[in-house]
Amino acid sequence: MRGQMTHPDTDVLAEFRAGLITGRRGARITAHLGGCERCTALDEQLAGVRSLLASVPAPAMPDSVAQRLEVVLAAEVAQRNAAGRAAAPGDQAERAGGDGAREPSAPRRPGGNRGFRLLALRVLAPAAAVVVLGAGVYGLSHLNLGSSSSSAASSAAGGAERSAPSSTAGAESAGRVHAPAAGPSEGTVPQSRGITPASFSLVTGQRTLTRADLAQQVRAALLVPVSARSTKTPPKQLRGCVARLADGHTLELVESVRFEGRPATLIVARTGAKDTAWIAAPDCSDTNSHVLATTTLTSGISGP
Amino acid sequence: MPDEAAPADHELLRRHVAGDADAFGELFRRHRDRLWAVALRTLCDPDEAADALQDAMVSAFRRAADFRGESAVTTWLHRIVVNASLDRLRRRAARPALSTGDEQAFEALVAQDGDPARTSDTRMDVDAALRLLPPQQRAALVLVDMLGFSVADTAAILDTSPGTVKSRCARARARLLPHLAHLQGNRSPGQSVSPAQGGDTA
Numbered sequence: 001m002r003g004q005m006t007h008p009d010t011d012v013l014a015e016f017r018a019g020l021i022t023g024r025r026g027a028r029i030t031a032h033l034g035g036c037e038r039c040t041a042l043d044e045q046l047a048g049v050r051s052l053l054a055s056v057p058a059p060a061m062p063d064s065v066a067q068r069l070e071v072v073l074a075a076e077v078a079q080r081n082a083a084g085r086a087a088a089p090g091d092q093a094e095r096a097g098g099d100g101a102r103e104p105s106a107p108r109r110p111g112g113n114r115g116f117r118l119l120a121l122r123v124l125a126p127a128a129a130v131v132v133l134g135a136g137v138y139g140l141s142h143l144n145l146g147s148s149s150s151s152a153a154s155s156a157a158g159g160a161e162r163s164a165p166s167s168t169a170g171a172e173s174a175g176r177v178h179a180p181a182a183g184p185s186e187g188t189v190p191q192s193r194g195i196t197p198a199s200f201s202l203v204t205g206q207r208t209l210t211r212a213d214l215a216q217q218v219r220a221a222l223l224v225p226v227s228a229r230s231t232k233t234p235p236k237q238l239r240g241c242v243a244r245l246a247d248g249h250t251l252e253l254v255e256s257v258r259f260e261g262r263p264a265t266l267i268v269a270r271t272g273a274k275d276t277a278w279i280a281a282p283d284c285s286d287t288n289s290h291v292l293a294t295t296t297l298t299s300g301i302s303g304p
Numbered sequence: 305m306p307d308e309a310a311p312a313d314h315e316l317l318r319r320h321v322a323g324d325a326d327a328f329g330e331l332f333r334r335h336r337d338r339l340w341a342v343a344l345r346t347l348c349d350p351d352e353a354a355d356a357l358q359d360a361m362v363s364a365f366r367r368a369a370d371f372r373g374e375s376a377v378t379t380w381l382h383r384i385v386v387n388a389s390l391d392r393l394r395r396r397a398a399r400p401a402l403s404t405g406d407e408q409a410f411e412a413l414v415a416q417d418g419d420p421a422r423t424s425d426t427r428m429d430v431d432a433a434l435r436l437l438p439p440q441q442r443a444a445l446v447l448v449d450m451l452g453f454s455v456a457d458t459a460a461i462l463d464t465s466p467g468t469v470k471s472r473c474a475r476a477r478a479r480l481l482p483h484l485a486h487l488q489g490n491r492s493p494g495q496s497v498s499p500a501q502g503g504d505t506a
Binding site: 009010011013014015017018019020042045046048049050052053054055056058059060061062065066068069070072073076077080081084205206207208213220224 | 323324325326328329330332333336337338340341344350353354357358361362365366426427430445449450451452467470471473474475477478480481484485487488
């Protein structure tokens with residue numbers, strides 16, 4: 001070993017390796033590495049740290065987290081839809097034009113400034129599944145009746161969250177999400193939850209479902225109140241298909257969707273302790289149970 | 305509405321801003337595993353990571369109109385997730401070091417696949433070592449060395465210069481070395497080692 005230079009620190013070697021040390025200082029380190037076995041080994045170990053870190057596979061998101069995020073996302077979508085309906089037409093135009101907005105602080109949506117929304121976010125943030133499962137659902141049904149602003153909905157949900165007694169209780173109330181509509185029926189509200197196959201409404205929309213994570217996507221679909229969506233009377237063939245598949249079980253949702261890029265119908269029914277979801281092909285009828293995919297959801301949306 | 309098989313990220317974001325109820329979900333699902341990895345590695349705690357990711361997702365959902373196309377949509381999403389994670393770390397700094405999360409951290413890390421124990425050991429050791437780093441160094445190292453982002457993209461995500469990213473990564477690697485050297489086949493200085501991977505050209 002030539003001793004014309006003391007051994008550089010590991011930090012210095014790492015910076016040298018990262019290309020941060022050049023010029024005469026860099027040349028000195030290069031020369032030192034040429035003659036110092038110890039520092040050469042250290043340098044190679046630094047490279048080894050990189051390859052070791054690169055070799056650790058990225059963890060996939062656990063199902064429980066994915067489900068929770070889908071539920072929160074569904075609540076956001078419902079909230080935005082409700083806010084959109086409550087907004088004046090001018091707001092809608094402004095929002096549509098907001099795509100290319102250069103001014104980040106411009107108000108984008110009715111219902112409060114960014115500061116308030118961030119505050120609401122903070123309130124909601126620690127919300128584990130409880131928020132979503134316990135209070136969030138009530139927030140949704142609240143919105144559904146026409147709340148005037150998204151902020152009000154946020155704080156309502158936040159307040160409910162804080163008063164939620166425990167995660168157990170939250171899960172229990174969540175289990176009732178799909179129970180027949182809470183509160184008085186208004187008669188005209190197209191409510192397909194908890195009704196028999198004879199009289200369901202078909203939710204129309206452009207929801208895209210994929211085979212991967214189908215159960216989570218169905219959970220998200222169930223979270224948006226039917227009364228917040230547009231519906232129509234189902235055609236006779238579909239009624240036959242639904243009657244055949246649901247086979248007398250209570251329906252939770254019938255929605256026209258795209259599945260793997262093709263038109264299909266999502267049918268969800270409460271089958272015992274579980275929900276069963278079918279993706280029915282367009283030719284499904286009372287004599288043809290053509291199902292493209294099926295999945296079961298345990299205990300509503302509460303299962304972690 | 306056109307319904308191509310796989311619309312680009314920016315197209316999904318545009319649809320979301322225009323009111324499409326499903327576009328953001330599709331975009332988020334597309335990137336969620338990497339976003340999760342960033343949050344989990346930066347926070348070293350699955351519960352905190354889930355909270356941070358939720359904050360970030362809601363924030364991105366609401367602020368999508370702010371996206372001005374100056375970076376890739378993925379860069380923007382990662383930036384929001386990293387910021388939400390670092391935010392949580394700052395708030396957590398006042399609290400004592402976590403101990404109860406370790407069990408869950410372990411499970412979240414090992415539950416991902418059925419790899420034999422050796423891989424899990426490596427993961428555990430790497431996870432434990434990452435906790436020793438200051439958050440900013442850890443965020444840079446996770447993005448560059450663990451998730452393979454370029455220095456330039458990482459600089460954009462962290463809102464800093466490429467030089468700072470390189471420097472944070474270099475210091476982080478030096479700091480991790482004594483804690484990870486045993487995983488490199490129990491080499492010690494003087495022993496022969498496998499040829500080094502290339503320099504920091506990423």
